[in-house]
Amino acid sequence: MAKRLGLRAVALGYLLVVLLAPLVMIFYRTFENGLKPVWEALSDPNTVHAFEITLIATAIAVPVNTVFGVLCALAIVRRRFRGKGLLNAFIDLPLALSPVVVGLALFLLYGRTGWFGSWFTAHGIQVLFALPAIVLATIFVSVPFVAREVIPTLRELGNEQEQAAATLGATRWQRFWRITLPSIRWAVIYGVVLTTARCLGEYGAVAVVSGRVEGQTETATLRVEGYTLNFNTSGAYAVSVVLAATAVFVLVLMTLIKPREAV
């Protein structure tokens, strides 16, 4: 019995020190001096713009990676083809790779002398240090999530339901739309939530490729860094608290959806 309490204390203590206390701090520190500095920081046009950039990048990356993730899962689980191992490895790579390495890779590919960059420059399109690079970086780092969630679910499901639907007269499209997609919907939703969280929180890769120009190519996360480096702590906390609140919301969604995933 003492052993049980002891273990519990160790686990909870660890979580408190590493996880919970810092989270609480953020909310505390932000509103320490009242709402005014928070409001000032959040209504600063550069900050608003930073949030816009983050949202745009997320709004593009999430649907793109969702479609990719579902197609990928269907191909990997249901089809036979060579190179599945390689495909799996590259899908997982963004999870294991440092965001700065990702940023550098994009920097080299789309830079003025890069393989793609030279083409874009010749056609007068700016990728690096502009929105396109930010979007590309965001897409790269959030590639795996939907695929990783849908694959095991699809595997569990088997394809008997689709076979049954076929015997009942359903065409391939009808089977996909009425049976396959609805069966994986919770896995897809969970994957979307994870993808969104990752996109909103991206820092390392965009730090390299965005150029960090205030009011133009800053994301919300870069803004936090910017504020901190300029000793504008209340500004940094203000943006952080918005991001943290979003994170808590994401956490709630994750908790609600996770059990439904296990169909």
Next chain:
Amino acid sequence: MEASAARAPHFRPREAARAGGRASTAISVGIISTFLTVVVVLPIAALVWESHKSGAHAFWQAVSNPLAVSALKLTFGAAFVVVIVNIVFGTVTAWVLVRDDFPGRSVVNAVIDLPFALPTIVAGLTLLALYGPRSPIGIDVAYTRTAIVLALCFVTLPFVVRTVQPVLLELDTEMEEAARSLGARQTTVFRRIVLPNLLPGILSGAVLALARALGEIGSLVLIAGNIPGHTQVVSVYVLNQIESGDPSGAAAVAVVLLGASFVLLLAVGALRFFVTRYERG
């Protein structure tokens, strides 16, 4: 009550998809391969190219640069420490969440995923607030190596917990009961029955945590101080090199990290294979 617990059998899916199946497989594989190539493979290829562009000598010089070496040593060192911490505390946490019951357990369970949901830069800021110069509890470890370990513990916290939990949930307590009925003490039961079964879960969580720790940047930029040669991790070093206009040097060191990532991915894959093989018997 059903007699057999058999799951739905997987009847050769390719058979049923025969009509036009091969063509549509080619199309879908083509689409996803193209997407993945453009988004992931080509940038990585460009990176590897750049690192070798000026020859092996230049590569070696960039990697053996004292600052680079110190960053690498620091990063690997800190990462290993953090992985050990995670193995211990992560397993304990998973155990407590699965086997113990207390008010608020489900909230605690949900909170474990916080590092996955919270932007790393915000994590860094909060750690700075709590354990930095203006700490309300008087602990100031900002700009030290301790801060690095602390930040890495935060971001890697969920990994081992989440890989061990499902294993613990599935673990047949009957095995432990059988062992106890045969006379084994609790610690023996844990050592000989539980731990061997948890090991694959612990290991895969540890490998994932290691991969994450090696590449982490967002939570470190604010609290680590990034003092070259002392508290500068590899990712920050690479960032510095890019900003100082030495992309090739940065690429060389980045490739080292890339290699480590690949190795770790292989390890996870091997572990997964091992585990399923073990189950299939």
Next chain:
Amino acid sequence: MSIEIRNVSKRFGSFVALDEVSLEIPQGSLTAVLGPSGSGKSTLLRIVAGLERPDSGKVLLSGENATGIAPQRRDVGFVFQHYAAFKHMTVRDNVAFALTIRKRPKQEIRERVDELLTLVQLQGFADRYPSRLSGGQRQRMALARALAAKPRVLLLDEPFGALDARVRAELRDWLRRLHEEVHVTTVFVTHDQEEAMEVADRVAVMDHGRLEQVGAPAELYDAPASEFVLRFVGDAVRLGSSLVRPHEIVLRRWPGDAAVEVEVERIAILGADARVDLVEGSGERLTARLRREELDDLELVRGEIVWASAEPFHQARLAGDPEAGEPVG
């Protein structure tokens, strides 16, 4: 719809699932395809449904070659061993599926679904999800679903295999009565010979990808065409040098023609029957089935030595054996 399977062969890699199987299934019949695991029976059924394609041979539905036609155009109803319920739909939506995708009018669908749910006795369960149903209920739903679009053939793949013994027995009866009411050509696959004999008009016995015998249950039992059928349909034991059925063994206290000396090892009372385990001098074990009255008359005791023989008029014969009354060798 009648079904004709002509010289169908199928292999999976090096495993031969079906070897030149030909079978005719008359319109309106209730046929069982019986065989042990790996005999190819499920594969055969799936080929008829269009879920697998034969390597060679043809499948004709009502005289038309259906071999290359996709399952959705064959007008067959299929019931899976593990139900294949659409988990994300209610019972009502499951049963309505075939009609929904054919864009039938809502009123028609509603009526047909109600009709079917009543037929399978799931009236109150329309708005439940399959996960809230028992195995037996799920299988009845699967049956209703398969019948919704009035298929010309109903195929069932080990439909009761995943169910409890008692539910199995109930559903067997139920399938028989359903067939009598609906009259659709029905083929079901099973490894349970009792089930096949009890439910079907005709039984096709398969082993290792080959069709061993087709006929009415009595025919298979009384006139097995091969040793496999003899052993698989009903029990068979070796007495001396021949194969006989356990209940055809007669025990006496004196030796007679072709009688074998045996020791009584164990007597188990099974209600109206008794099972007597016997050992021959050579060490071979066999089992005899006696009626309680027979056992009581003999006053049999454990350890006794008696004489066992198979009575001529009870003997199982290989079909076409010219000498009636001879035991199977």
